[in-house]
Amino acid sequence: MSFLDAASSEGPFVLTEHDAVDVLDLYARCIDYFMLQDGEPATLADAIELFWDVPEEKSAVDQTVMGWRGENGLMAVGAILRDYPSNGVWYLGFMIVDAAARGKGIGRSIYDVIERWAVDRGAQEIRLAVLEVNGAAERFWRSLGYRELRRVGPDTFKARSHHRVELCRLLGGNLPA
Numbered sequence: 001m002s003f004l005d006a007a008s009s010e011g012p013f014v015l016t017e018h019d020a021v022d023v024l025d026l027y028a029r030c031i032d033y034f035m036l037q038d039g040e041p042a043t044l045a046d047a048i049e050l051f052w053d054v055p056e057e058k059s060a061v062d063q064t065v066m067g068w069r070g071e072n073g074l075m076a077v078g079a080i081l082r083d084y085p086s087n088g089v090w091y092l093g094f095m096i097v098d099a100a101a102r103g104k105g106i107g108r109s110i111y112d113v114i115e116r117w118a119v120d121r122g123a124q125e126i127r128l129a130v131l132e133v134n135g136a137a138e139r140f141w142r143s144l145g146y147r148e149l150r151r152v153g154p155d156t157f158k159a160r161s162h163h164r165v166e167l168c169r170l171l172g173g174n175l176p177a
C-alpha cells in the first residue's frame with residue numbers, strides 16, 4: 001500500500017483543462033513555489049497553461065497530466081510528455097505537491113507511479129529541468145537517482161529569470177532505496 005492509499009487520497013486521475021480551477025486551488029496552496037519561480041502568485045491562465053504548454057514540435061495530446069485528490073481537493077499533480085526530445089525519452093514537465101503535505105513521502109510515491117506508467121508505455125529515460133534556485137527539489141530528484149545532463153538558460157519566468165539544471169534518469173532499474 002502506498003502512502004497515498006494510507007492517507008485516504010485517490011489517484012492518479014488523468015486531468016484535463018476542465019480541472020484548471022482545481023489546479024489553481026492547488027497552486028494557491030503552493031504559493032512558495034510560484035514566488036520562487038515567477039515572483040508572483042499563479043493565475044488561472046497558469047493553471048490552464050499546464051495542459052497546453054508543450055514544445056512546438058509536440059502536441060498537447062502527447063502530454064498526460066495526472067492528479068491526486070485528498071480531503072482538501074487536488075493534493076498533487078504531475079505532467080509528463082512522451083517521446084521528447086527523442087523516442088524513448090519522456091519529459092517530466094512539472095510535478096508539485098501541496099506545500100502542507102510535503103516531506104511525507106508523497107512526492108516519491110507519485111513519482112514512482114508516473115515512472116512506472118511511462119515505462120509501461122515505452123519510456124527508457126526520463127528528463128526534467130529544475131530551477132537552479134530550487135535546491136530542495138534538486139536534492140529530491142537526486143535522491144531518486146537523477147543526474148545532471150546540462151545547465152540551460154537564463155529564461156524569463158514572469159518577474160524572474162532562471163538558469164535551470166536539466167536532470168536525467170535512465171530507466172530499467174529499481175528506484176534507489
Ligand SMILES: CC(C)(COP(=O)(O)OP(=O)(O)OC[C@H]1O[C@@H](n2cnc3c(N)ncnc32)[C@H](O)[C@@H]1OP(=O)(O)O)[C@@H](O)C(=O)NCCC(=O)NCCS
Pocket residue numbers: 033094095096097098101102103104105106107108109128129130131134136137139140143177
Ligand atoms: C519536490 C517535491 C515534489 C517533493 O515532494 P515531497 O512530497 O515533499 O517529497 P517526499 O516527501 O516524497 O521526499 C522524497 C525524498 O526526497 C527528500 N526530500 C524531499 N524534500 C526535500 C528537501 N526539501 N530537502 C532534502 N531532501 C528532500 C526526502 O528526504 C525523501 O528522501 P527519503 O525518501 O530518502 O527520506 C515537493 O517538495 C514540491 O512540490 N515542491 C515544490 C514544487 C517543485 O519544486 N517541484 C519540482 C519542480 S522540478
